[in-house]
Amino acid sequence: MFILPVNVTADIERLMRDFLWSNGEFKRGKAKVNWADVCRPKAPLDACWSLRKILHIRSSVAGFIVKQLGNGTSTSAWYDNWLPCGPIGNIISYRDLYEANFSKKEVVSDIVGNDVWNVPNEWLDKYRIIFDNDPPILVNNKDDVCKWRTMYAKLTSFSVKVAWQDLCDEWVDVKWAKLVWFSQCVPRHSFITWVALHSKLKTPDKYIVVNHQFAQGCPFCLTQKASHNHLFFKCDYPKGVWNYFKMLGNLDFAPDEWYGIIEFLEKRPINKSIWSIIQRLILGACVYYVWQEINLRLFQNKSRPMNDLVKIIKKTIMLKLAGLTIKKSRQTKPTFELWNLKENGDFGLNLNDD
Known part of the structure; x- marks a missing residue:
């Protein structure tokens, strides 16, 4: 009902920026995406302004x-x-x-x-x-x-x-918006995927070389330039992760490189069907955990075998699916079997005990 004072809104925005970009601590950090872009809607929307706000313009x-x-x-x-x-x-x-x-x-x-x-x-x-x-x-x-x-x-x-x-300014609809933001998404996965789609993840190729670690390039193969396209998912390690979940996500013909994957998924039906949900969960989880593995290798000198990472991603997606209410359809039974899930009455899923 009332327009907040400028200083109050500035403080609120500062807190939000610090939360996103300052590694969990409220201190000044370098933003990866311009704040004006952060605040933009995912698509032109019927966002509501008060009449008082209109009078100011x-x-x-x-x-x-x-x-x-x-x-x-x-x-x-x-x-x-x-x-x-x-x-x-x-x-x-x-x-x-x-x-x-x-x-x-x-x-x-x-x-x-x-x-x-x-x-x-x-x-x-x-x-x-x-x-x-x-x-x-x-x-x-x-x-x-x-x-x-x-x-x-x-x-x-x-x-x-x-x-x-x-x-409002005329904005071109973001075709990949529903791949990232949807009601069944895992927010932390969606956030990292959103940053990746802006090509703003600080991959090793963007670092100023200050030691031999970053000079080595890709933390997986140690030979190629560690760009978004290489890390998601052309390099052998992330490619192996992605190919495993292509089978589980009915994505047999999906490419193995970043821009091709996004273009491929944009053209597929994006709806509330079980396969559409799973495919988007797979994309977010693969990007999130591969990015996590990259940082473990760069900054903590730790690494996990590919099979271990696959198990973590699969378990995460299964837990998310088990918490959803999904209507039965011709697609659900083979999906439940493939993901080792069992029906809980007419609606809902549970993890199988085995």
Whole structure:
């Protein structure tokens, strides 16, 4: 209901930035993604703004607000937007209004009568952009109505949704948004995947070489440049992890490199089916745990066999699936068997004891 003070919102945003980028400690850190991009919606949405907020941007809103004339008695002759050229008070000088014995209070019915302009004759030549238009036809028993003119010049009733869509910057829909953010996702997996999709994970190829460890490149093969595309999932170790879950995720024809995988998944149906959910869980979990393994090798000199990492990822996804309520379908039975899950009544899943 009330606009927060600037200092309060700045402090809140600082806390959120520190939480995301400062390794769990509230200290100044280097952000990997611009804060303006962090705050952008995943797709153009019908986000809701209060009328009070709109009033703060009234200069931007004014051109969209149009008066549709009825009897012309509630529309300002000078300041409302009722002609194609816009408010005529922006064109006619105040001196001319004063010399013609007009005030600022006239309504449209004061300057239009019997389908003619009731204005000084010299105005007809001086302000042709206005008065070359035929005067509006007023209807005595009809009220003036305030309308919203969209960016496509369509007159419609005002709504916050329509205003938001017209006033916000035009953003191209993010095709991969639903691959990352969905109701069944694991948030920490989605966050790392989101950063990876912005190519902002600090992979070894982005480090300034300060020791031989980073000079070695990929922490798995030690020979190739450790780029996003190599680490997810062209290198043998992450590729082996990815190929294992391609079989479990009905992704037999998916590529083995980052950009190809994302393009492949974008073209597949993204919905609430069991396979769609599993495929997105696999993507997030594989990216998250491969990234975790990369950091273990770089910073802690630890490593895990591929089979161990596969078991961790599989167990994580199974636990997530076991907590979901899933309707039976032709797809569910073979899925349960493949993932070693059992039905719990008509809905829901449990892990098998074995």
